[in-house]
Amino acid sequence: MNRCLSVLPLGIFSAVLAAATPLALAATVSHPSPTPAQRIARIQSRLGRLEHRETLLRSKGKTQRLAKVEARVAKLQARVGKLQSK
Secondary structure, eight states: OHHHHHHHHHHHHHHHHHHHHHHHHHHHHTOOOOOHHHHHHHHHHHHHHHHHHHHHHHHHTOHHHHHHHHHHHHHHHHHHHHHHHO
16 A cells, blocks of 8 residues: 555656646747847847947946947947848
8 A cells, every 4th residue: 555655646747747848848949039130120229238338438438348348349230230131
């Protein structure tokens, strides 16, 4: 009797796991990748925020941080150019 009771929860757990695994895998696989237009919009939004930060850093005279922001802006602009040329 005790042996049967200890096996029962294991059986229930394995049945629940077997039922839930395909649903979890299906949820992660069906996520669509963003379209090029969505990527461009997201990058342009990021560019807007970085350019605002750039103006703030210029007004405060933070040249070291400004250089990092300018480098990020240049990278993002290059990425947008690549996406738009496709």
